[in-house]
Each structure stands twice: as structure tokens, then as C-alpha cells.
Amino acid sequence: MKHKSTLIKSTFIIMLVTLVSRLLGLVRELLIGKGFGAGVYTDAYNIAVPIPETIFALVGLAISTAFLPTLSKIKAKKGKEEMYAFANNVISILLVVSIIIFIISSFFAKEIVYSFKPSEATATIAIGLLKITLLNILFLSINACFTALLQVNEDFVIPSILGLFFNLPMILYLLLCRNYDILGLTIANVLGNFFRVAVQVPSLITHGYKYRFCINLKDERLKAIIILIIPVVIGAGANSLNMLVDKYMAFGLHQDGAVSELEYAQKLIVFINTIIVTSVNSIVYPLMANMQSNEDKAGFVDILKKSIVYLAILLIPITIGIIIYNKEIISLAYERGAFDAKVVEATSPALFGYGFGVFFTGMRDILNSTLFTMGKTKVTTINGIIGVIINIIFCVILSKYMGIMGIALASVIAMAVTAILLFRSIVKLEKSLSIKGIVKKIGLITINSLIMGLIIITLVVYLKNKLSSLTLLLLGVIVGSIVYFILCYLFRIEEVIEIKDFILKKINR
Numbered sequence: 001m002k003h004k005s006t007l008i009k010s011t012f013i014i015m016l017v018t019l020v021s022r023l024l025g026l027v028r029e030l031l032i033g034k035g036f037g038a039g040v041y042t043d044a045y046n047i048a049v050p051i052p053e054t055i056f057a058l059v060g061l062a063i064s065t066a067f068l069p070t071l072s073k074i075k076a077k078k079g080k081e082e083m084y085a086f087a088n089n090v091i092s093i094l095l096v097v098s099i100i101i102f103i104i105s106s107f108f109a110k111e112i113v114y115s116f117k118p119s120e121a122t123a124t125i126a127i128g129l130l131k132i133t134l135l136n137i138l139f140l141s142i143n144a145c146f147t148a149l150l151q152v153n154e155d156f157v158i159p160s161i162l163g164l165f166f167n168l169p170m171i172l173y174l175l176l177c178r179n180y181d182i183l184g185l186t187i188a189n190v191l192g193n194f195f196r197v198a199v200q201v202p203s204l205i206t207h208g209y210k211y212r213f214c215i216n217l218k219d220e221r222l223k224a225i226i227i228l229i230i231p232v233v234i235g236a237g238a239n240s241l242n243m244l245v246d247k248y249m250a251f252g253l254h255q256d257g258a259v260s261e262l263e264y265a266q267k268l269i270v271f272i273n274t275i276i277v278t279s280v281n282s283i284v285y286p287l288m289a290n291m292q293s294n295e296d297k298a299g300f301v302d303i304l305k306k307s308i309v310y311l312a313i314l315l316i317p318i319t320i321g322i323i324i325y326n327k328e329i330i331s332l333a334y335e336r337g338a339f340d341a342k343v344v345e346a347t348s349p350a351l352f353g354y355g356f357g358v359f360f361t362g363m364r365d366i367l368n369s370t371l372f373t374m375g376k377t378k379v380t381t382i383n384g385i386i387g388v389i390i391n392i393i394f395c396v397i398l399s400k401y402m403g404i405m406g407i408a409l410a411s412v413i414a415m416a417v418t419a420i421l422l423f424r425s426i427v428k429l430e431k432s433l434s435i436k437g438i439v440k441k442i443g444l445i446t447i448n449s450l451i452m453g454l455i456i457i458t459l460v461v462y463l464k465n466k467l468s469s470l471t472l473l474l475l476g477v478i479v480g481s482i483v484y485f486i487l488c489y490l491f492r493i494e495e496v497i498e499i500k501d502f503i504l505k506k507i508n509r
Helices: 002-036 040-048 050-078 080-107 109-114 120-133 136-152 162-176 182-198 201-206 220-252 258-293 297-334 341-355 358-373 377-402 404-429 436-463 469-490 494-508
Strands: none
Touching: 002 040, 002 162, 002 182, 002 258, 040 050, 040 120, 040 182, 050 080, 050 120, 050 136, 050 220, 050 258, 050 358, 080 109, 080 136, 080 220, 109 120, 120 182, 136 182, 136 201, 136 258, 162 182, 220 258, 220 377, 220 404, 258 297, 258 341, 258 358, 258 404, 297 341, 297 358, 297 436, 297 469, 297 494, 341 404, 358 377, 358 404, 377 404, 436 469, 469 494
């Protein structure tokens, strides 16, 4: 099956590129920290850069959830030319809106900056930087549209490398320029966003796309996108509210550093989510949208099953690894300077708790995308709100008895319930989706992961006093991975065999 091969190949490529991109992002932050430290310049930069991204957030959400499925439907029913004509209409409207926002925001740059209550010195610098970074609104909007067009055409490689082009101008500026300053870094940031747009143009041309300025506000499909996005915004708000609930409850513990400890643990979970779940989702979403538009029910159901099982194969053993090595992971990621062994000890229960939800987070994101392609955004909104309510209830109960770990586990329970409800909704909507095979495979993967975990624990107990924590962690990852994949192969889990065959085929070439 073509899409099966596409899913495996593209997922591995995107995961690798995403990892490299995240590492480059880390290098960028380290260079900024080394070059500027922490003071008025970095404060000004950290005010000016996020503002365009915040303004763009709603537009980006609309493009990622509503624009792409609409493009797919037009392509299936009326062909590429009509799809490109509609895309040009949306891009032209966004261009005009972005320019208007840029002009208005530039006039009110002072008021925007002072809303953050910075010092006078920071505010003076930030106002000048903001007038530059506001250009990013334009680039971010076009970038999102271009990426959607490439994904609809099932071109996944170029969108996956955009992070590299974003980071490189800043890294090169900091490495090659001797007399660098915060203004130059800000300009490099804007250049990075420009390159994200520019690098997509050659691929779009090969797919037959040409941009022509045109605006048609009477297009009914624009109204459909707006109607579709409203429940999505509410759902996204519900997810953000979950994070705020966690932090609010952490304040209620009256424990110094509790909020920061949660934040540190959440960042590690987001890191895993970005590399694995986002990589899978960026491929699955456009594939399912195209299948839905072409009324390929069998292909739609098959790709959904495959994506859930692939996530289980990757995320369930990671869950076991986080549970066993939570302290070592926190230490490796953060233990430097003021972040000493005492802080590691205090933060590890949060990561331990959040670790149980890694698979459910992935399930939620994939199932939400599935419902978006089906046009059932109201279902995702309702389930998101239910998740917030469950999180609040369990946060109140568990935080009293388990402290910071209880708050993390409350989020996991909410995530698990949300994922199950979303899956139940899809099963009701898509009658041909049989859950028996999926549940069986997830069960086998869980058993294999637990056996892997027992072997790792045995290693830890036997070698704890003989090896350093880092060596023990690396050994556990290597031995655990080998044991896990051998078990999955022996249990004849189809998707693991597919991955093995794909890798061997590439090696033989």
C-alpha cells in the first residue's frame, strides 16, 4: 500500500529532522545566553519576538485545522487549479490583514510593550525591536498556507526542514559576526522566518502552483472555514486552561518552586510530543484529509489504525522508560548550577506523573486531527471541556494526598478520558472501524514494554553502584530497545515487521 510506505518513510525522516531542528534550537538558545546573558537586551528580545507569534496563533490554528481539509476537498472535487485559486484568495486576504495588523501594531508598539510592565531601559529597546519582528506576522501567515499546500500534495519533506532554515541565520550570525548585538539577532530572526517561506517556493512550483493576487470575500468556502474554526478555538482554549489549572493548583500547595517543577517536567513531555506525535500527525492529517475528500473509507480507516499503533509502538515503551529513569532524565536535562540534586529530587515526581500520559497525549492529538478531517470540530470541543472539568476535580483530590505528582496524574487522567471519548466518537461516526485489532496490538505492546521495564530495572539494581547514572541510562535505553523490538517481532506485531522490512529494504539499496 502506497500510503503505508509513505507513513513509515516520512515519519522517520520528519522525526530525525525535527530532532536536529530542536537541537539547533537548543544551540541557538545557548549561544544567545552565552552572548547576551540575562538582562535588558534579552528581556527586550523576549518581549518583541513572541508578540507576532501570539498575534498569529489564531490564524495558524485556523490554517492547520480548517484550511487544509478545505483545500483537500476542493482538490478532490474540482482539481488542483481550483484549489490553487482558492489558496491564492486566502493568501491574498491574509497578506492584506497582516499588513494592516503590522501598521496598527507599529503605531501602538509603545503601548504593547508597556503592557508587559518592563523597566524603562528594556522598554526603549523592545519598542524598536518589536517594529522589526512585526514583519514576522506576514511571513508566518504565508508559511502556514504554503505548508498546507505542500501537505495536501503529500510533500512532507520540505515542511519538516523549515525549522532548520529558521534557526540557521541566528546561529550563523552569532558564530560569524564578532560585533553582534541584539538588533542584528532580531533581524536574523526575521530572516529565519523569511527563509521558511522562500525554501518552500521551488517545491510549490514543481506542484504547479503560481501565486496571483486576488480577493473574493463572497466565496462561501471562507465562511465555512470561519464556522469550522470557532469550536477549534474553544477546544484549544480548553487545553491551555488545563495547563493553567495545573499551575494554579501548584500555587495552592504553598511549596516553593512547585510551579517551576511542573513547568520543567511539562517541557520534557512537550519535547517528546514534538519529535514523535507532531511528526506522525503532520503526515497523517493531510493523508486522512485527502482520503476523506476522495471518499476512500478503507484507506482512511487503515491510516487511522496504523497511526494509533505506530504511536503505541513508540510511546508506550517511552512511558516505561520515563517511569524508571525520571530522576536521571531530569538530571541529564537540567542539573547545572542552581538546579542541583535537591531540585532534581523535587522535580522528578512531576515527570513521573506526566510520563503516564505520553501515549494518551499522542492519541488525543491524532484523534482530534481525525475529527477535524471529518468536519466534527464540535465533538473535539465538547471532549476538551470535559477534560478540563475532570482535570480540575482530580487536581483538587490528588494534590491533597500526592502533592505535585497528584497534579500531574490528574492531567493524565483527564487526557486518558478525553482520548477514550474521542475514540468512542470516531467509532460511532465510522462504523467500519473495528477496535478489536487495535486493542489487541496495544495490549501486546504494553506487555512487551513491561517485560522490557523489568529487564531494565534488573540492570539498574545490579549495576547501580558500578556505573554512572548517564552510563546506566544509555545502557538501559540500548538493552531495553533491543529486547522490546525483539519481543514485538516475536509476537508478530504487523507494524513492527513493516518497519523492519522498510529499514532492511533501504539498507539493501
